[in-house]
Amino acid sequence: MWLAVGVVMNMLRMDAVDALARLRAHAYGLGDTLDDVASRIIDDPETAGGLAD
Structure with missing residues (x-):
C-alpha cells in the first residue's frame, strides 16, 4: 500500500497524508x-x- 501512496504522491504532487486520504x-x-x-x-x-478526478 505504501508504494501506491508513493506513486500517487509523485503523480499528483501531494504529501503522504493527502495521498493516503485520496486513496x-x-x-x-x-x-x-x-x-x-x-x-x-x-x-x-x-x-x-x-x-485526480
Missing part, C-alpha cells in the same frame, strides 16, 4: 478496499491518474 476516498467511492486499489495502482501506475 482511501477513492476506494470508498468504488466500494473497494484500500488494498485492492493500491494493488491496481502498483500493477498499472497510470491508473493513479484517475485519482
Whole structure:
C-alpha cells in the first residue's frame, strides 16, 4: 500500500497524508478496499491518474 501512496504522491504532487486520504476516498467511492486499489495502482501506475478526478 505504501508504494501506491508513493506513486500517487509523485503523480499528483501531494504529501503522504493527502495521498493516503485520496486513496482511501477513492476506494470508498468504488466500494473497494484500500488494498485492492493500491494493488491496481502498483500493477498499472497510470491508473493513479484517475485519482485526480
